[in-house]
Every structure is written in structure tokens, then in C-alpha cells.
Amino acid sequence: MIREQFERPQHILSASQFGRPFLDYMYELINTIRKYDKSKDGLVYLQNLLGHRRAMLYFTQPSTRTFLSFQSACGILGIKAAEIRDPSTSSERKGESVEDSLRTFASYVDLIIMRSPVAGLCDRIARLLDETPRPVPIINAGSGPDEHPTQALLDIYTLQRSFKAADGVEGKTICMVGDLKRGRTVRSLSRLLTNYPGVRLLFASPPEYRIENDLRSFLLDQGVPFEETTNFRDAIAAADAIYMTRVQDEYDVAAESKKVDSSAFKLKFEHLASLKKDCSIMHPLPRRDELDPAIDKDPRANYWRQERNGMWTRVALITILLGVDHNIVLPTL
Amino acid sequence: MIREQFERPQHILSASQFGRPFLDYMYELINTIRKYDKSKDGLVYLQNLLGHRRAMLYFTQPSTRTFLSFQSACGILGIKAAEIRDPSTSSERKGESVEDSLRTFASYVDLIIMRSPVAGLCDRIARLLDETPRPVPIINAGSGPDEHPTQALLDIYTLQRSFKAADGVEGKTICMVGDLKRGRTVRSLSRLLTNYPGVRLLFASPPEYRIENDLRSFLLDQGVPFEETTNFRDAIAAADAIYMTRVQDEYDVAAESKKVDSSAFKLKFEHLASLKKDCSIMHPLPRRDELDPAIDKDPRANYWRQERNGMWTRVALITILLGVDHNIVLPTL
């Protein structure tokens, strides 16, 4: 187990909290945790780690996938998870402030995992709770178009794992495809990738979906080589990993997505022949037609593993926040 | 414990999967499991059998009763059960295919229990998952007007138990009453009853609700004696077990149920005097007015026990699918 050379997080609010020492520690921790998944004894051990703890899953922005991933992570650790998925049935109807609602939840549990369409709400609640006699950690499970740090962390883990036989993430070419303008995953992941020297980023999208200025400036500042292109075929052929994304039309103001021609940015079965032989194909899911289901059986398809990695990543993050990661002690092979 | 002389099921998709050896094994298994219910130690033993497992209850067709029965069965075995009850809050809203949604759920859990209005969906998903690196068993918890195998199995168990002091189900006369045309339970149970030599079936219903041709042909092929009648009073008087059902008007296309006179096919308190003294009165519940609540206290009323039998039947089926039925070892009395 790597000695930690990072400040232990009190909350998980933003991908920008995390630097390379944390990412390396997390990678080893997840790999160790997964060894416990190989036997009933191992799984029972994990469940007893936090069997006396309770969590609140406060998901006022719908997301079945992320919800279930966190719920499963809680279950693996024995944590009892309560849930709020529809704020309209809650006390908020009786005129309660969101601060009071969340302080109430906090008074019943040891951890709050929250997904909300309101940007900045997690940070506000974390600060509020930190001032009470019984603060509890907050995990941001997605805040509108803003942040989704655990997605970025599971993506990094998946990349680390994809490249473990190839000297790691350093020096690799990562191609991101699709709606790069509104996809928060792309932004968070790109920022985290600046922790790995030599990484080159290729952004392949229709002109309307190019990355935003803030990310562009950040990458220039960091001196990370990147390229923006509309040439999908060349980009994917050069990539060590392809990160597909779907059009985020839930953020459309006036159905503007319908006017954008994304047809050239779909990964199809016939493209497989042009990819590198060890290329890792990723997607945060859910997918639409930008990623052909016929690809699922190709050994390079990594998105289903990526999804399951998400569950294990969340297990690891929870053990860190609740201070039991040091009990994860199975020898690293 | 009876030696198994059947192929162990990978999924539970249809009542027609099961033959007599399985039904006999299941009967003994359920009886043994219920002995664990007599003490805290026994219940704790059951919970530790599968305390490291997770299940998904995917119920996109509403059914509180069946849902709670399965949820309780999971709880008894220590299984953490996640749930989807309203697909409109799920990723399907973001344009995801049902195959992708279910593969996602499968990636988080060890068992999927699904109830869906879509006929054949369970089979399709079972086949899909069988081709992935991480297949999980599927239980069909009701698929539209199509199949509801666990209901049929709990009905068989209840009949076996009703007749345990009377040489078993063989040779008994079972009378089914009500909407025999659309009640999937009637169809599944009738088919399973062909495993018991000498069983005679009486179908009592208004002409509009007679059994369908497929069942009629099947029974003729199997050489099972049966009778279709509109004479409710004679039928119930001749029966060793009466299986009441309600009008399935949720499958009405144009309120056609309102035009059918079902008034002569309701079991009332005053009928009790004409029944055999050991007759077993059953109903899959929920009931409306076809079964008089005044009957509830009669010792022949078996429907509340039948409901609780359902929970234990599901416990048994899950232990079989997840391979821990051999750990159910309390001596059979």
C-alpha cells in the first residue's frame, strides 16, 4: 500500500480536489478492495467495515445509474442507505429550506451522497454542516452541468487499469468524442489527465460542440498538448483510448441539438478495424446511437467494465471518507 | 432431503420449466426453510447464507404484493435488494435501450427479479445476459398476461401442504372459479397440476370467461380429466380445493368486463356449509367481492397462508438459483 502523500478529503466535491498522489493511492486501494470480491469471506469482511453506518442518497436530479452504483457501493460496505429521490414528497412542500432539509438528513446519517440540478449546492451544504456539532461528509454525485467528480475518478481508474500493462497513463493519446461543450465528464476528466505527463488529448466533435474556453485555457496553461478536430476517423485511429459521449440534449434551451449534425461522430462496428489493437473504448453511459452495440463483444470495449469500476471506485472513496481505508489490507499481488 | 432428479434452473422464466421431481424437491426445501423461522438463531442462519449478495427488483408493472413478497424473501436471506419501480425516472428517459438498462443493473447485482408488462422480455434479457462475461439469474415475477411462474409454484406448494394429511395432491378435484380466460395463474397452475396423476379440474365461470383453447388442448393432450361448467354451487361442493380468482379487468380493451354477469361466481359465507369439510379455499389475492371477508376465519380459508407461503416459496427459489439450497440442512421432521 502506497504511503499517502495527500491531504485526506473531508468531502468529495470537485474533481479538481485530487492530485496524482491521491489518484495513485485510489488506484491501489480499488484494486485491493476488488480482491475481497473474490470470496464470500472477503465480501463479508467488507460489509462489516461499515455495517454500523448509515448514508443518505439525496438524488433530486434523476440518475438511475449513478444512484444504483452508489447504493450498491453502500451495500458492499454494509452501510444502510436511505434515499430521497423526489423532493416534492418531502418537507420542502411544507416550506422548509433546503438547508434545513439537509441538516435534518445529516442528523440521521453518517454520510450524504447528493445529486442535484443546482450548481454549487453541495459546497454550500458541506460548509453549513462543517459548522454544526455533527458534521458529516458530502459526496457530490453530480451537480447539474457543473461537477461529477466520482465519474471523473472512475474514468481515471479505468484508464489506469487499461494501461497497466503499457506503462500506465503517461504518454498516451486520449481521444474524446461527441458533445464536448456540455459534457461535464469531458471537462473533469481532461483536468485530471493533466496529472499524467505526456498525455495528449484529441477532441473530436462537430464545430458546435467544441470544448469551452475555460478548458482550452486551462490546458494551454498546463502545457498539455491537445488538438481539436472534426476528423473523427483520423482521431480514433491515433488514440490509445477513445472516450465516447452522447449529446447532452437535456441541457438544450430550444432543441438546438436537433440542428447539429453529429452523424460523423458515431463509433460503428466497421470502425473497429482502424483502431489500435489495444485501444480502450470507453463511454460513461447511457449511450444512444453514438456507440454501436455490435461493438460490445470486442475485447477493446471497456464501457461495461468501466461501469462496474464505478461501483468499486465509490466503495473506495467511501472507505476513505469514513476512515476505514486503512482496514483494506489484503496483500497487493 | 430428496436427491434432485432435475436439471437445476439457471433462471425462472416459466412454470412450464418445472416437472414433478423439482416440485417435490421444492416442497421439502420450503418446509425445511420454515423450520429456521422458528428461532432467532435459525433466522440469523438464513440471513448469513446470502448476506454478501445483492439483487435488483425491477418492477415496471406495479404489484405491491409480489414486490413485497420478493423483497421480504431477499431480506430473509440477507440479500440487499435495490429497486426500480418507475422506469420514467430511469436512464430510459435519456434514450437508453431496455437491454442496456438491464445489463447495467446486472453489473451491480447477483440476481434480477423482474416484472414487466412486456411479454417475453424476461426471456430476452436472460439470453442477453447469458452471453456476457457476468451473467446473473433472472426471475420472472410476472410478465403481463403471459407468465407468473412463482405464483404457480406457491400455489402448488399450498396445495401440497393442504393435502399433506390426505395422501398429497394426486387424485384430488381442484375447482377454479372466475375469470379463467385472462387469469394467467389459472393457466400456469393447471399446467403444473398435470404432474399429479388423477387430478380432476373443474372450471366454473361465466361463458365469457371460459378457459382459452390453448389450455383446453393441452389438458386433452395430457389426458387430464376436466369439466367446464357454469354451475358454481355443484362445482364447489365437489371440490377438494377451490381456487377463486378476480375479474382481470386491467386487461379490458373496452370495459367489456362490465357486460359480463359474474354475480353467480362469488364465494359467500352461506356457501361454507356446502363445502367438503377439508376443502382448501385459495385465492391469489388481491380480492374484490368474489370472496367474502366473513370467510376469513373459517379454518378452510387458506388464502392468507397461501400469501405467506409465497414468501417462503420465493426464499426457496432464490436459494436454488444462487446455489445455497444445499446449506438448508435442518432435519426434516
Added chain:
Amino acid sequence: MIREQFERPQHILSASQFGRPFLDYMYELINTIRKYDKSKDGLVYLQNLLGHRRAMLYFTQPSTRTFLSFQSACGILGIKAAEIRDPSTSSERKGESVEDSLRTFASYVDLIIMRSPVAGLCDRIARLLDETPRPVPIINAGSGPDEHPTQALLDIYTLQRSFKAADGVEGKTICMVGDLKRGRTVRSLSRLLTNYPGVRLLFASPPEYRIENDLRSFLLDQGVPFEETTNFRDAIAAADAIYMTRVQDEYDVAAESKKVDSSAFKLKFEHLASLKKDCSIMHPLPRRDELDPAIDKDPRANYWRQERNGMWTRVALITILLGVDHNIVLPTL
């Protein structure tokens, strides 16, 4: 541990069930239980007490706060809690009676916790189940404008705890403020307070929200000194505890609350200087503007503790109903 000098309750249906011996026993029991909360071992001990039991949370009247409090209490004791929160998805849609629905739930669980807008439903169901072969205890978690006994019990506990260094609740002056006409908490708590000799009650409200005649008569009968006033400032200055309540406008028939001037009955930060130095400020929550959030950090603000007390009170009540309170044996300090 105090020897019990009360009849053990089979159900918790009304605050009026409970007399002083029960309240004293409950106080000690809760305090003992909370000692288990200080260590993982203690919490694991609590979870194993009822880890083999299952409960149903039947909440057809929305209440996130009470729901979560009970759900957490179940979790602390290891009880698996199923839930019904929206009766429209249940079998009631198929024409089932509420009696049949609840008997069904009872057949799967060991305890039913129910909140319903229907006055008297809990009592009716408790009587029904008592006549079945498998009765289970019922907890009334709020029945319309009628009863909310666990709220009254947690309020009493909070008062007992507030005054533990001041010779207990006897002889104290308790001021209740707000909508005293429709707040069921006020009624139940006032009745319970008649168990404490020398308690004086001050009811401060707009004229339209004065207490109802039934409570007034009861207090006169019991010889409890009380005063009804519109002088908020004098009342709070005289109080050892202030119990704030919000306007219960969910019971408005024709928006009549809008016509009542409640502005003089709000506790603001500037009032703090006029309160007794050990005054306990309480509120059942959720609050609106009748209780200034700026007060939260004052050491006399007890409402957040009161909320958490609710969870522990419910833990204690469940251990009593399910007969494991005698296993709560940590020495009282």
C-alpha cells in the same frame, strides 16, 4: 434500570396510553441506548438485537422527516424496513380494501409503522390484526390532525433531558407558541405534561389559533395551571422551555391562514436576550419563518437535538414493542 410499573404496550396508538412510570422508564432506556452509539461495538450490538426482524413503513401521508427518523431507527436495530409511500401504485388500485392491504403487509413483517391521513385507521387495523393468527404491533406515526404519539414522546424526552440538571420537568413553565388550534403536537404534549406536578403551561397565539375546548377542559379537569395569551414577549420571557410551532395551513379549508396575523409570534434573534439563561428552545420542525435560523447557534437552541432525540426515542419504542428492551443493559452512569 427502573423496574417497570406499567402495562407493556402491544401497539403505540395514542399519547394518552402513557403515564409517568412509562415515561420515566422510556427516559432511562433511551439514555442507555445512546451509550451504545458511542462505539462500533455498541452499534453492532444494537443491530444484532433485531437483525432477524422486518418492518413495514406504510406512509400514505407524506412526511420525509418522520419517515427517515423511523427508517433510521429500524436500521440502528438491524430491522429490514420495507416501505409503501404511494398507495396509488399498490393493490388498492385493483380494488383491494385497506384492511386486506395491511393484512398482506402484516403477513410479511413483524411490525407496521403507519402514517395515514385517515383518523382512526391505526386503531382499526390494530384491532383487525389482533384477531388474526399472526398479529403484529402497530405504531401510529401520525394520523391526520388526530394523533402523533411518537412526536409527543420525543418532546417529553427532550424536556426531561433539558431539565435533567434542574430537578426534572416538575414545576417548570412551558410556553407553546403558534397555531395551537390545529397543531396535534401541542395537544398531545400538553396532555402528557399533566404527568409532571407543578408544570405551568403558557399558550401564546393569535386569537384565531387558541387551543381547542377539549384541551382546555382537560387541563381544567386535571387542575393544571395554564394561561392563554397574545403577549408573546412576556410569555417567552417567563418560560423554562419554549415550544414553537408553524401554522398548519395544510389543514386549511379555504386559505383561512392567510387572514390571520401571526407576525407577532415569531422567535427572532433579538428575542434571545430576553429569554431565561437555561431556556430550552424547541420546535417539531419543519420550520418556516416563525423560528429564525440565526438562533441555531445559540446554546439554548434545542430543536436539532430534539430531532435526533426523535430517532433514539423511536429506537427505544421499537425495542419495547418487539420485546428486546431488557437486552439494553449498559450500566447507567
